[in-house]
Amino acid sequence: TQLAFKGMKSLNQIQSVVCDTALNTSENLLVCAPTGAGKPNVAMLCIMQAVRQHIEAGMIKKDQFKIVYVAPMKALAAEMAAGFGKRLEPLGLTVRELTGDMSLTKSEISQTQMLVTTPEKWDVVTRKPGDTQLAMLVRLLIIDEVHLLHGDRGPVLEALVARTLRQVEHSQKVIRVVGLSATLPYYIDVATFLRVNPYKGLFFFDGRFRPVPLAQTFIGVKQTNAWKQKADMEEICYDRVVDFVKAGHQVI
Numbered sequence: 001t002q003l004a005f006k007g008m009k010s011l012n013q014i015q016s017v018v019c020d021t022a023l024n025t026s027e028n029l030l031v032c033a034p035t036g037a038g039k040p041n042v043a044m045l046c047i048m049q050a051v052r053q054h055i056e057a058g059m060i061k062k063d064q065f066k067i068v069y070v071a072p073m074k075a076l077a078a079e080m081a082a083g084f085g086k087r088l089e090p091l092g093l094t095v096r097e098l099t100g101d102m103s104l105t106k107s108e109i110s111q112t113q114m115l116v117t118t119p120e121k122w123d124v125v126t127r128k129p130g131d132t133q134l135a136m137l138v139r140l141l142i143i144d145e146v147h148l149l150h151g152d153r154g155p156v157l158e159a160l161v162a163r164t165l166r167q168v169e170h171s172q173k174v175i176r177v178v179g180l181s182a183t184l185p186y187y188i189d190v191a192t193f194l195r196v197n198p199y200k201g202l203f204f205f206d207g208r209f210r211p212v213p214l215a216q217t218f219i220g221v222k223q224t225n226a227w228k229q230k231a232d233m234e235e236i237c238y239d240r241v242v243d244f245v246k247a248g249h250q251v252i
Contacts, residue, residue, distance in 0.1 A: 001048040003090040005041075012211075015041050018203050022046050022178075026053075027201040030146070030179040030191045034210040039180045040080070043069065043142050044087065046178050047114070050140040051091065060091065066137040067114040070122055070160065072145040072153075074099045080144075081116040088114065098125070109134060119148075119156040126163055135167060138175055146179035146190060158193075165195060183207065 001023065011019060014037045021027055022045035031042050047067055054061045069084070071077040077099050085095035098104055098117040109115070117125075126135045141164055149157050161177065168175050179194050181187075183206055191202045207214060219236055223229040244251050 001045075001052075004044055004048055004087045006087070006090070008041075011041065012038050014038060014203075014205050014209055015045070018042050019045060021201060021203075023049050025049075025200070026174055026176050028177045028194055028196045029201045029203070030181070030187065030194055030196045031203045031205075032181050032184050032187045033203070033205040034183055034207055036211045037205065037209055038211075039144070040083065043144075043178065043180060044084070046140060046142060046176065047084075047088070050176065051093070051113075053139070060093070062093070062113055063110070064137070065113065065139040066134065067140045067142070068122060068138050069114065069116045069142045070119055070144060070157075071116055072118070072148055074101055074118055076144075077116045077118055078102075084114060084116065098122075119153055119160060123156050123160055126160070135163075136171065136173075138164075139173075140176045140178065142178045142180065144180050145182070146194070147181040147184050149190065149193075161194060 010016075014031075014033050018029070018031055022029060022042055026049070029042075029046065031039060033039060050065060050067055051060060054064050069080060071080050077097050081095050081097040088095055093113045094111060095114040095116065096102075096104060096108065096112045098109075098115045099121050100118070104112070141160075143157065143161070146157065148154060164175055164177060177194050177196075179190065179196070181190070183204070184190060187202065187204050188198060191198055196202050221229055221232050221236070223232050241251050
C-alpha cells in the first residue's frame with residue numbers, strides 16, 4: 001500500500017478516520033466531504049484493498065479483477081487516469097481512460113486493471129446483455145461526485161448502481177461500491193441507495209473540515225420592484241468586487 005502513497009508521511013484527518021474501513025474491510029462506502037479534502041486518497045485506499053484480495057504467493061493476479069472509477073466529466077477522467085496511473089505504476093498495474101473520446105480494444109481492456117470512465121460510457125459498456133465478460137471481473141466500483149444523482153445525469157448513475165447490485169445478487173460475488181461526494185444534506189438516503197451500512201460505511205464531514213475555511217456573508221436587498229432589485233444587487237456586487245480586487249484578491 002505504501003508504494004501507492006509514495007512521498008506522503010501521513011494522512012489528513014478525514015482520510016485517517018476513513019482509513020481502517022476503506023483499507024481493511026469490503027464494506028460499501030459513502031464518504032461526504034468538502035472539496036479539497038483529499039477524496040482521491042480515500043479511493044486509493046479502497047483500490048489497495050481490492051488489489052490485496054488478489055495477491056497469491058506475493059504476486060498480484062492481474063487478470064482476476066477490474067476496478068472501475070466513474071468520473072463525472074471526460075476532462076476529469078483524463079486527469080484521474082493520469083494521476084492514478086502514475087501512483088499504481090510501481091505495483092505494475094495499468095490504468096486507462098475509457099470515455100467517448102478514448103475507445104479501447106478488447107485486448108487493451110483485458111491488459112488493464114483499472115478503468116477510469118464517465119457514467120454514460122460505463123452505462124453503454126454494461127448495457128449489452130451478451131457481453132458481460134468485463135462486468136463480471138469488476139470487484140470495485142468507485143463513483144466520484146455521487147451527488148450528481150440529483151441532476152440531469154442522475155438516472156444514468158442510478159442505472160449503473162442498480163445494474164451492479166443486480167449483478168452481485170446473480171453472481172454471488174462481492175462488488176464493492178464506493179461513493180464519493182461533496183457534503184450532502186440527504187446523505188442517509190444516498191447511503192441506503194448504495195447499500196451502505198450507516199454504522200460502518202457512512203462518513204459525513206461538513207464544512208468545518210475544509211482545508212481552506214470559507215466565510216459566508218449574506219446581504220439583504222429590500223427592493224420589491226424587480227428592476228430596482230436587480231440594479232441594487234448588481235451595484236452591491238460591483239462594489240464588493242472592486243473592494244476585493246483593490247485588496248489584491250482574485251474574484252470569480
